[in-house]
Amino acid sequence: MTTLWTSAEAEAATGGRATRAFDATGVSIDSRAVEKGDLFVALRDVRDGHDFVAGALEAGAAAALVSRIPEGLDESAPLLLVDDTLAALEALGAAARARTKARVVAVTGSVGKTSTKEMLRAALAPQGATHAAEKSYNNHWGVPLTLARMPKATKFAVIEIGMNHAGEIRPLTKLARPHVALITTVAPVHMAHFRSEAEIAFAKAEILEGLEPGGAAVLPRDNPHYARLARRARKVGVKTILRFGSSPRCSARMLKAAPGPGGTTLTARIHGRNALVKIGAPGKHFAMNALAVLLAVEALGADPARAALALGAWHAPDGRGSRWRIALDTAGLDGAVHLVDESYNANPTSVGAALEVLAASAPEDGFGRHVKGRKIAILGDMLELGPDEIALHEGLARHPAMAALDRVHTVGPLMKALHDALPSERRGRHAPDSEVMAREVRRLLDAGDVVMVKGSLGARMARVVAAVKALGRPAPELPDGEDEGPDA
Template identity: 50%
Template sequence: MTALWTSTGLAMATGGAAFGDFAVGGVTFDSREVMPGDLFIALKGEQMDGHMFLPQAFAAGAAGALVADAARLPDADAPHVAVSDTFEALNDLARAARRRMNGKVVGVTGSAGKTGVKEALRLALERSAPGRVHASVKSYNNHTGVPLSLARMPEDSTYGVFEMGMNHPGELTALADLVRPHVAIITTIASAHRAFFDSEEAIADAKAEIFTGLQPGGTAVLNKDNPHYARLRAAAEAAGAAQIVTFGVASADADVRPLKIAPSETCTSMTADVQGERLTFKIGMPGEHWALNALGVLAVVKAVGADLGLAGLALGEMQGLEGRGKRTLIEAGGGMAMLLDESYNANPASMAAALSVLGGFETRRRGRRIAVLGAMKELGDETEAMHADLAGSIEAAGVAEAILVGPEMAVLARVLPARIPHHHVNTAEEALALVRGLVRPDDIILVKGSNSVGLGRVVRSLNRQGA
């Protein structure tokens, strides 16, 4: 196999000095993830210095390291590239990876749905270019995750798909400058990270920074159903987008729109008009938000020139990701219950969407809909109001019992109608104990909250040991 990087290539990309002749097949800055043949980058963070883990990285089979302090190598002869600053070197490596790749690159951002759309695009494009699609893993979408994802991109990739996130103005400008997408999509704008922004308009402006990195002739893909569409379009035009393609479920004049939608509790069938091409396909994930996401995916697929029909097949095979819609059956009181894992993150828009999905499931026999909802973080002055507003979505979903987790959920516990039994606790461990005492066969349990609440631990425990 062709090496991802050679020591000579690493030195040229970073301006460093190579010691030892080596080649690597992967890149990581987490010593726990090192696989034989990888490059380990010893990043120095605010609380941890990667140079401390050089012995572990080489013991795990690292072929070489990128270091700023060679004196901390486990062996003076350990193959490495020496640089003055490993974080800057990571960014240099990302730029070099982007320069040498001649395929099409897609940037994905938005207040909700980024990871799901990125994964759907990866699957859709893989059908057109098997083995030649590179995408960021997990939610590697920040100032370290994006350059790492770029550094991992093989030179011969036909497509690259990169998720980009932010919680402060200016962050996406820096990431877009690294990714330099040919196509940039904003999934939606909603009140996420409001603690750092004065308004949703300010969030829209920060998300629109993705367009500053668009390549000449590039395409902006915009959600026409979103109330900030006009603002985003103006930003894309100002940034020089050569084409603007719109998608929407409710916008009859969107470039990519549904002609017919047939939802069910486990999937959605759709016939869509994709800029004049008619496509009938199935989406393997339920919920109106996934119908909207799928239209955005198809808009991007067409913009990069990939096969729409094959993309439709890929959408039908989509399954939920861990923490983002994965469905599993767990043991419960001598029977089985369904667990909907949305535990990775939450904001008002994604919480409403997840509750809508829960409400779309038909309960069988004596099964009930149970919602385990964790606090939504970084909402600033809107925290109380936005948590209280969830009451309507909980009621509309037909929730039979709610477990509310975190101090921010106290206001929701106060405003929920008494006819909906609910419990307010402060920790994920307390929530788990309550779930185990409540769940019966045929119940459907939604678990959703901001990642820092720790509801992922609830999901993992239920999957291992049942309720």
Template identity: 45%
Template sequence: MTASKQPLWISDAIAKAVDGVANSNFAVMGVAFDSREVGSGDLFIAMKGESSDGHLFLDKAFANGAAGAISEQVIDSPHILVEDSAVALNRLGEAARARTDAQIIGVTGSAGKTGTKEALFECLARIAPDKAHRSVKSYNNHVGVPLSLARMPGDSRYGIFEMGMNHAGELADLTKIVRPHVAIVTTVAPAHVGHFPSLEAIADAKGEIFSGLEPGGTAIIPYDSPYRDRLIEAASPYAAKIVTFGLGEGADVRALDWVPAGNGGTLITARLPGQTSLCFTLSAPGEHWVANAMAILAAVQAVGGDLAAAGLALAELPGLPGRGARHHIEMGEGTALLIDESYNANPASMAATIGQLGREPAERRIAVLGAMRELGDDSDHYHAALADHLAEANVNYALLIGEEMKILASALEGRVEFAHGPDAAWALQQLRATMRQGDAVLIKGSNAVGLGKIVSALTGGET
């Protein structure tokens, strides 16, 4: 689970960190709580969940190569015996944070946090090969964050951790474990709005990340957000320095201009504090990525990183599965462009990615849209509002999936050609019958809708 050749943890250190008892001496190279992800030399943490109990998979974990386990039960294999494995994971994460001198960056936001986290990792890994660490996948909750910390080698120079929330108070707890030197809010938008009374309440919940800042820490805040001042107010008691980023005049780190690049990305000229300008190519297309890049540069500068090296990394940034990966699908004598945004969706990210679809050079533009979840009583409003974005982007055809999309279907009547169906399997069948060379196809929806199956099927994965 880690590139370090030295053991990540030894049993004595684990036992001390989690207040447990080791039945033998062992060393581990990684940490996992899912037996399916256990590799050779890993520590398996057997936790009891709402629908499963990790202790039932201890044999499988050791068969997969686990070197030891954290367990609430005595077993014959090497293990640390604890009263509560979930508490033990938290303590192991805290111990990992306590033992490192790394510069720690925390990232949250209604959209863009995983992409920003991954891009920051690429930038800092370019500066310090094998000494940069980040949370994998979207491990950003009360289990994923301590797991990601526990996986961080003690000699890391940089650690980048994504933190998510869908209720007030969650980020306050997570940031106190991460204790970042730099904390970023990418954006505030109506994601999980069903759990909050207002967008202002979402902004306040995002602002909780600043409460965990280390002394002398830096808060990085979106200048163009209508909640900028609210976030600045939240950061002020904790941050020694507040840096704004964005596209508007007045941002501390600002994109002065940007134009499409020949490789499908964007050529950007940015201004930073203490720098006249930095010109670089960003491989990811879209204005939303231009803004994210400003946050990334602000963070690199805040931890004393090499901005030129960061610019090179951004030029080579690979697309993330489910978050903007681009595939060229062979169709007859040509190809169709498939844009994979299948992992998540909220009104802000929908608007941004539909807008980018409208800028793609293509013979036809097709949007395959799944429902947005956790929007509460305003769900119909936000879904219907997508009609304007689709029309403005000159989308030729829309495939709408899920009951929540019925209202969008009504709003599109007479504006954009569409079909409305029940699930991803239906959409795949429709898309296969419709797609042809020269098309640009956007696939976007909440992860629970399962649109990733469409991407897998069209790119050679499972059908």
């Protein structure tokens, strides 16, 4: 494998001292996931990474970046000694960014950061070596880790940046130094830490402060906070503002989005030219973010036409709209349950988008006990919504997409408000937590049903997803409607 960091390069970047020479082919902060040749960074977080240095080295790590020598470690152990391991990881990230000629796009937003990051990865990969985090590494350690892992020969880099509080994005965007900054949307998320949506908009706009000279901002024109974002962009010196949305004044304007079982067909007008784009996942929200992706691709200097072709093969990541077919033969039934996995996170905006996808889905008739396939939602608590959290949960009952659903099951104390607000013909089972709901899944679903599972990460709705998959033989539903076979 290609060397990512020599000990001399790592010493120069961090100001640290190597106990012996090493060549690292990767960077890791998790001793359980260390691969041979990694530089293991002993961060202090919930647990002290220094306690796992010996295990990381035994697993094949080339060296460990530490602020102290762990007790009992062999004197010959390859270490890079620094004053502070997080600061050293940031320094590695800054050095990796400085030594590459990559064109960098940074992505933030209240909803859709990770799926948009993955769209950008798919759109750019056919046009050159593209680097992006494999997970949602978007916080104070995730961004520097993503940068530190960036190979020198990278042509395009996609950096996801998230936040829970004001001031968190600013240092991360200045570390990433993007050529393009993309904001997917501003919505009432993390309201426990903000007094208003306007404050969230200002916090998201911090991403603009790290733009390289001559950089471009890609902004959501339909969002009620667009004017705030645009004013902030101009104030920090951004000359190029690219707008996406449904307004005639958009650089990329959505004319129509037609979701189907194999994806979404998007009719758009981009820079005055008509365009027909296929996205390999159903959902108007995916189509809208695809417009932002195509604007960002062009601003990076890549070919948007080639990017549009690549989006046809893209599919939503696990927990963020991925689709599964669970064949029920192990239960002695013909047919299958179709699962939309939205279990990673939830807020009123993203739940509404997921409900629209479910409402537009096509269940299969003639297989199960109910004969007619159903559209079923299993919704867990939406967290960090602040003082209006009960009203926001209750308000989901009035979402237009609800009228197309057959049953809505709810999980958690906050979702009890939605359960009570639903009409009796749509009101399903309520469970106090996801563990209880997971045990109920077998009797709540039937062959032909389409079920969408969504909730905040803290609601642990992945348990429910696992229970649905355990009904039979799960296989991913790919954009073209073909599956890859049973999930191992």
